[in-house]
Amino acid sequence: MKKFTKKIGAMLMAGTIAISGLWMSPxxxxxxxxxxxxxxxxxxxxxxxxxxxxxxxxxxxxxxxxxxxxxxxxxxxxxxxxxxxxxxxxxxxxxxxxxxxxxxxxxxxxxxxxxxxxxxxxxxxxxxxxxxxxxxxxxxxxxxxxxxxxxxxxxxxxxxxxxxxxxxxxxxxxxxxxxxxxxxxxxxxxxxxxxxxxxxxxxxxxxxxxxxxxxxxxxxxxxxxxxxxxxxxxxxxxxxxxxxxxxxxxxxxxxxxxxxxxxxxxxxxxxxxxxxxxxxxxxxxxxxxxxxxxxxxxxxxxxxxxxxxxxxxQEVAEAGTAVKDPKTINVVKGKEDTVGLVTGENAKLVVPISTGDAKLDSKVSLKEKSIDAPVKKGTEVGTMTVALKNGDKLGYVDGTEALTIPVVTNANVEEAGFFSQSLSAIGGFFQGVGTYVSDGVKGWFN
The missing domain is CATH 3.40.710.10 (DD-peptidase/beta-lactamase superfamily)
Known part of the structure; x- marks a missing residue:
């Protein structure tokens, strides 16, 4: 109904984000x-x-x-x-x-x-x-x-x-x-x-x-x-x-x-x-x-x-703009270990009319730390809030304090084959053993 997604859901991962050069200073x-x-x-x-x-x-x-x-x-x-x-x-x-x-x-x-x-x-x-x-x-x-x-x-x-x-x-x-x-x-x-x-x-x-x-x-x-x-x-x-x-x-x-x-x-x-x-x-x-x-x-x-x-x-970012921190999300059982993240919609803000530039406060929040393969391009994995830095405190009519838009995956990731998944599991096992032994040896010399 609205142009911007307002629901946030249960968020487990958050961080301040930076946006690539596609961002426009309002x-x-x-x-x-x-x-x-x-x-x-x-x-x-x-x-x-x-x-x-x-x-x-x-x-x-x-x-x-x-x-x-x-x-x-x-x-x-x-x-x-x-x-x-x-x-x-x-x-x-x-x-x-x-x-x-x-x-x-x-x-x-x-x-x-x-x-x-x-x-x-x-x-x-x-x-x-x-x-x-x-x-x-x-x-x-x-x-x-x-x-x-x-x-x-x-x-x-x-x-x-x-x-x-x-x-x-x-x-x-x-x-x-x-x-x-x-x-x-x-x-x-x-x-x-x-x-x-x-x-x-x-x-x-x-x-x-x-x-x-x-x-x-x-x-x-x-x-x-x-x-x-x-x-x-x-x-x-x-x-x-x-x-x-x-x-x-x-x-x-x-x-x-x-x-x-x-x-x-x-x-x-x-x-x-x-x-x-x-x-x-x-x-x-x-x-x-x-x-x-x-x-x-x-x-x-x-x-x-x-x-x-x-x-x-004023539009401050187009849909498909890359986000950072986190710029990717981990992919479980995929041919790729990670997939990039981009904005899912255009970001528009109401700004005061002037000739100066404004800085933005932005934050991305992911629903989960990882996503299971196969991954489809455009899958929503979280949200991003955007507001003018040092802006007013009036917020939005629905009670939110900042613009919220979806964060989505920027590519498809296929599920890895059985053999690749097996090798990955074995590698993970030996890596864990190595860490255990190494930690134990260190303990002997403390």
């Missing part, structure tokens, strides 16, 4: 001072690596409001990809979904009781207009009931390792707004997650189902055009180009607003071949007129400016 400079983001929690990450560029109380559990629907989108798109659901499948509107959809004080498109809508129609209403009745109808279609869907949400959050979280409904509304029809928790409960968890969810959503951005970036679209139920939908993410706070490069992802959660936004933008993800929970700042509505966009802009003005993604 540019380095002290980044500008981090912004003062006026929010209860916030985070900014580079999308392809997960490198954290800014963090403020990112592990604090807070309300997420309609950003909940990003989890709905993930599960729905997974169902589509698995063939369990089709875009033109019909969804019959229940009393619950109908009743919520008629509340004009909430984000909604009105749905007719007992009428059928396509999955595509309801998905677009949910993703573009944050339609709550549509989200409920989709949850019932997928799981049979919203309560069962909440169980799916919880299971998926654990599978994606999103960290501490709480789901009570599919919409992100306070249960109190569900008109006594809530199925999980009390009427005062509301969905919660951390800023880090939201950033990880956004990263997974875009990596696994990149088509989500095609819908998330739609600024305006009619719901059921040409019918008496037509509703002009305008995206609540006003950072999208063409909207009130439009910014070039922004193409997602989801807003959220309740009294408990405050003004929230998970945004993503791409500029100069770098994509970032930002999360603001309970934005309580902003300036100028329309302060309440502009806060989440103002605070998000601070982070986007900081990220794009101060950082870039």
């Amino acid at each position: 540019s380095l400079a002290q980044a500008a001072d981090a912004p003062n983001v006026n929010a209860s929690a916030a985070i900014l990450i580079e999308e392809s690596t997960g490198k954290i560029l800014y963090s403020k109380d990112a592990d604090k559990l807070l309300g997420i409001a309609s950003m909940t629907k990003m989890m709905d989108e993930y599960i729905l798109l997974e169902q589509i990809h698995d063939g369990k659901l089709k875009w033109d499948d019909k969804v019959k509107i229940s009393e619950y979904a109908h009743k919520i959809s008629q509340d004009t004080s909430l984000s909604n498109v009105p749905l007719r009781l007992g009428e059928e809508y396509t999955v595509q129609e309801l998905y677009e209403a949910m993703a573009i207009y944050s339609a709550n009745g549509a989200a409920i109808a989709l949850s019932e279609k997928i799981a049979g009931s919203e309560g069962k869907f909440v169980e799916m949400m919880d299971k998926k959050a654990k599978e994606l390792k999103l960290g501490e979280h709480k789901f009570v409904n599919s919409t992100g509304l306070n249960n109190e707004d569900l008109k006594g029809m809530e199925q999980v928790g009390t009427d005062k409960d509301e969905n919660q997650m951390t800023a880090r968890g939201m950033a990880k969810l956004a990263q997974h959503l875009m990596d696994d189902y990149p088509e989500v951005l095609k819908t998330a970036s739609i600024t305006k679209k009619d719901f059921r055009p040409g019918t008496s139920d037509r509703i002009a939908m305008s995206n609540w993410n006003w950072l999208l180009p063409g909207l009130i706070y439009g910014r070039e490069g922004v193409d997602g992802l989801k807003t959220g607003t309740t009294d408990y959660a405050g003004m929230c936004l998970t945004a993503t933008a791409k500029q100069n071949d770098m994509r970032v993800i930002s999360v603001v929970l309970h934005a309580n700042g902003g300036k100028g007129s329309g302060q309440h509505n502009s806060a989440r966009f103002d605070e998000t802009n601070k982070m986007l400016d900081y990220g794009f003005n101060n950082f870039k993604v």
